[in-house]
Amino acid sequence: MKIAVLTDSSAYLSKEQQEKYHIDVVPIPLIWDGKTYYDLVDISYEEFYEKISTSQTLPTTSQPSLGQIMEFVDHYVEEGYTDVIILPLSSGISSSYNNLVNYAAEEDRIKIHPFDCRTTCAGLADCAILAARLVNAGASVDLIMKDLEDLRKTIGVRFLVDNLGHLKRTGRLSNAASFIGTLLHITPILAMDVQKTGHISAIAKGRQYKRAYKHVQNDFRELTENKDYPIQATIFDAANPDRGDEWIKDYQAAFPKDKFDRSIIGPVVGVHCGKNTIAIIWCRDIDSYFDQDGQPLPDVESAEVGEKF
16 A cells, blocks of 8 residues: 645645655645736745735635646556545635545546545644654554544634635635624634534634734633643744744743644635734644654544534
8 A cells, every 4th residue: 555645735834844744735726817826836925915915906716626636646646656645625615625526436546535624724734744644654544534534623723814805705704794894903703613614704803903812812722721632733824924923922831731833824825814814723733643653543532622613
């Protein structure tokens, strides 16, 4: 058995992570003024946010084409792979997963295992890294898929956005109508329903940023404390690095037992949430799926994060 791991560019894995864990990445197309850009290939993180700040038009996003996916699959077949685990952007905001399920049923040269992480950015990266580490440790497909399902149970996400305009425009906010007419100085607090739909929902409004931030930190505390497993979290931002650095410093001080990392909200996701968005995603620490020798543990079972939408 030879297993490949493929995700899309919305995971925003660094080149170092891709190389270290042997994860392939298919770039998502971005259409702007009639031109197609591939996420972080034809347009960088910095270029995107500089351009969107001054552009009179706004871009749209597509999904990786079947042709893009087949290029990777053809390569895997040539290299003797028997299986490929594919982790796309959440089915709640993209049709990629459903299209992969249909393609997997037709492809007979290699076994394709789509997995819906129901999240994006750092959460998708966490799932891809877990899958790849399990592959590299010699785990079976069955164990990998089981552990991915277990990890997904522990994922929670919170976003703070400057305004809901981008999400309303692109149709990625499931309950936009209830937040129409948001007042000045209101910071919307968003979450992803990772346990069921993968949709983005506005769950609260904070008067002024500081109150919204405190709401998010309280949610993190409530949903992670007293768990019988260790927690890792990533703070990621849309061209708002100073605030992201403030968050991670604050969280590290408030929750010294948990692991914290930094990442970005790149172009394809930034189209929908807008510049200056900042977010935190948390889950079970990936290291806890392995023993001290780096071998996969056979019977990991986690309690759900406990969110109700």
